[in-house]
Amino acid sequence: MGKKLIVGNWKMHLDVQQSSLLVHKLSGLVKSHRDVEVVIAPGFLALQSVSLQSHLHKMKLAAQNLYWRDEGAFTGEVSANQLRGLVDYAIIGHSERRHVFGERDRDIRNKVQAALRNQIKPILCIGETAGERSDGETLDVLRDQLVSGLSNVTSEEVAEIAIAYEPVWAIGSGDNATAGDVESAVKTIRGQIKHLFGVSASSEIRILYGGSVTSGTAPGYLEIDGVDGLLIGGVSLDAYQFSEIVKQAHKPVSNGKDKG
Ligand code: PGA
Numbered sequence: 001m002g003k004k005l006i007v008g009n010w011k012m013h014l015d016v017q018q019s020s021l022l023v024h025k026l027s028g029l030v031k032s033h034r035d036v037e038v039v040i041a042p043g044f045l046a047l048q049s050v051s052l053q054s055h056l057h058k059m060k061l062a063a064q065n066l067y068w069r070d071e072g073a074f075t076g077e078v079s080a081n082q083l084r085g086l087v088d089y090a091i092i093g094h095s096e097r098r099h100v101f102g103e104r105d106r107d108i109r110n111k112v113q114a115a116l117r118n119q120i121k122p123i124l125c126i127g128e129t130a131g132e133r134s135d136g137e138t139l140d141v142l143r144d145q146l147v148s149g150l151s152n153v154t155s156e157e158v159a160e161i162a163i164a165y166e167p168v169w170a171i172g173s174g175d176n177a178t179a180g181d182v183e184s185a186v187k188t189i190r191g192q193i194k195h196l197f198g199v200s201a202s203s204e205i206r207i208l209y210g211g212s213v214t215s216g217t218a219p220g221y222l223e224i225d226g227v228d229g230l231l232i233g234g235v236s237l238d239a240y241q242f243s244e245i246v247k248q249a250h251k252p253v254s255n256g257k258d259k260g
Contacts, residue, residue, distance in 0.1 A: 002204070002206060002228060003034075003035050003036060003037045004035060004036045004037070004222070004228060004229045004249040004250070005036075005037050005039065005162055005206050005208060005228060005229030005230075006036060006037070006038050006039070006229055006230055006232070006242075006245055006246050006249050007039040007040075007041065007062060007089070007091070007123060007164075007208065007210075007229065007230070007231045007232065007236075008038075008039070008040045008041060008232050008236025008237075008242055009041045009062075009064060009091060009094070009210075009231060009232065009233050009236060010022075010040065010041055010042045010043065010064075010236060010237060011043075011064065011096070011233060012043060013043075013237055014042065014043065014046065014237070015045075015046075016045055016046045016049055019042045019043065019046035019049070019050055020046070020049055020050060020053060022042075022237065022239060023040070023042075023050050023053050023056060023059075024053070025239040026040070026058075026059065026239050026242065026243065027053075027056070027058060027059075028239075029239050029240060029242075029243035030058055030059065030242070030243045030246050031058075031243075031246070031247065031250075032058045033246070033249075033250040035249075035250060036246055036249045036250050037060065037229075038058060038059045038060070038246055039059065039060045039061070039062050039088070039089050040059050040060075040061060040062065040236070041061070041062035041063065041064045041089075041091055042061070043064070044063065044064070044078055047061060047063065047083075047086055047087065048086065051086055060087075060088040060089065061086065061087040061088060061089070062087055062088065062089035062090055062091055062123065063078070063083050063086075063087045063089070063090040063091070063120070064090075064091050064094070065078075065090070065091065065092070065094070065097055065111075066078055066079060066080045066083055066090050066092070066111055066114060066115060066120070067079050067080075067111070067114070068080070068107065068110035068111045068113065068114040069114070070114070070117075070118075079114070080111075080114040080115050080117065080118040080120055081114075081118055083118070083120060084118040084119060084120065087120060088120065088121060089120065089121045089122070089123055089162075090111075090115045090120045090121070090122055090123065091123045091125060091164075091231075092108060092111045092112055092115060092122045092123065092124050092125065092149075093108040093111070093112075093124055093125045093126065093145075093149060094125045094166075095125060095127055095166055095168045095171055096171075099129075099168065105145070105148040105149070106148075108124070108148070108149050109148055109149055109150075109151055109152065112124060112149055112150065112153065112161070113152055113153070116153070116157050116160060116161075121160045121161065121162065122160070122161050122162070123161075123162045123163075123164055123208070123231065124149050124150070124161055124162070124163050124164065125163075125164045125166050125210070125231070126141075126142055126145040126146060126149065126163060126164070126165060126166070126189075127141075127142070127145075127165055127166040127167045127168050127170075127171075127211075128141040128142065128167055128168065128169075129168045129169065130168065130169035133167065133169060138167075138181075138185065139184070139185070139188045142165070142185060142188050142189055142192070143188065143192045146163070146189065146192045146193070146196070147192070147196070150196060150197075153197075155197040155198055155201050158193065158196075158197045158201045158204075158205060159201060159204050159205065161205060162205070162206040162207070162208055162228075162229070163189055163193075163205060163206070163207050163208070164207075164208040164209070164210050164231040165182065165185045165186060165189060165207060165208065165209055165210070166209075166210040166211050166231060167181070167185075167211050169211075170210075170211025170212050171210070171211050171212065171233065172212065172233060172234060173211075173212055174212050175211075175212060176211075176212055176217055177209070177211055179220060179221070179223075179224050182209050182221060182224050182227065183224050183225060183226070186207050186209070186224065186225075186226040186227055187226060189207055190202045190203075190205070190207065190226060193205050206228040206229060207226060207227060207228050207229075208227070208228060208229040208230055208231045209221045209224070209227050209229075209230055209231070210230060210231030210232065210233070212233075212234075213230050213231075213232050213235065213245070214235050214241060215235065215240075215241040215242075215244035215245050215248070218230055218232075218244075218245045218248050218249075219248045219251075222248060222249055229249065230245065230249070232245060
C-alpha cells in the first residue's frame with residue numbers, strides 16, 4: 001500500500017509572516033511517519049520563505065494553482081516553470097478555480113501537462129455541483145472531468161498524479177459527503193483510470209477526498225476502501241486539527257474503530 005497523502009490547502013489566507021508562523025507551529029505538532037506524506041499549500045507569496053524554513057523537512061509544498069505557459073506576456077500569472085524546484089505538487093482544477101474563476105476543461109488539461117513537464121505532481125480536483133448531484137449526474141461528471149483533465153497524459157505519467165474527489169457542495173459548507181457517496185465516487189474514479197490507463201495505473205494512482213473534512217470526520221473518510229488521503233481546506237489553518245488528521249492517517253486501519 002502506498003503512503004497516505006494529507007494535503008492542506010491554505011487558500012487565500014495568511015500573509016508571509018503568518019504563514020511562517022503556521023509552519024513553525026505545524027512542525028512542532030506534525031510527527032513524521034513513514035506511511036504518510038504531508039503537503040501544505042500556502043499562498044504563492046509565502047512559498048519561497050516557507051521553503052527556506054529548516055523544519056519544513058517534515059512537509060512538502062504545493063502551489064494552489066499555476067499557469068500552463070512556461071513564460072511570456074501573461075500579466076499576473078505564475079508558471080509551472082517558475083514553480084519548478086520550489087514545490088513538489090500543484091493543486092489543479094480546484095472547484096474555486098473552475099467555478100469562481102471560470103477555468104475550463106481545456107485550461108485544466110493544459111495545467112496538468114505544464115505541471116508534469118516541470119516535474120511538479122498534479123493534484124487534479126474533480127467533483128460535481130449540487131445541481132449535478134440532484135440530477136443524478138455525479139458519476140458521469142467525474143468520468144468526464146477525468147477524461148478531459150488527463151487527455152494527453154501517458155500511462156507512465158499518470159502515476160505522478162493524485163486525484164482529489166471534492167464535491168463542490170461539500171467544500172467550505174460544513175456539509176459532509178456520506179461514506180457511501182465517497183466510496184462510489186472513488187470506485188468510479190479508479191474504474192475510469194483503469195479504462196484509460198490500465199490496471200496497474202488504477203491501483204497506483206492516489207485518490208483523495210476533500211470537502212469540509214475535520215479531525216472529527218477524517219478517520220471515517222480514511223477508512224473508506226480506496227481513499228488514499230485527504231485534501232483539507234479550512235481546518236488546515238488549525239495546526240492542532242491538521243496534525244491530528246496526520247496522526248489519524250498514520251494509524252493502521254485495523255485500529256480505526258478505536259479512534260473515537
Ligand atoms: P474545505 O476545503 O475543507 O474548507 O471544505 C476543501 C478544499 O477546498 O480543498
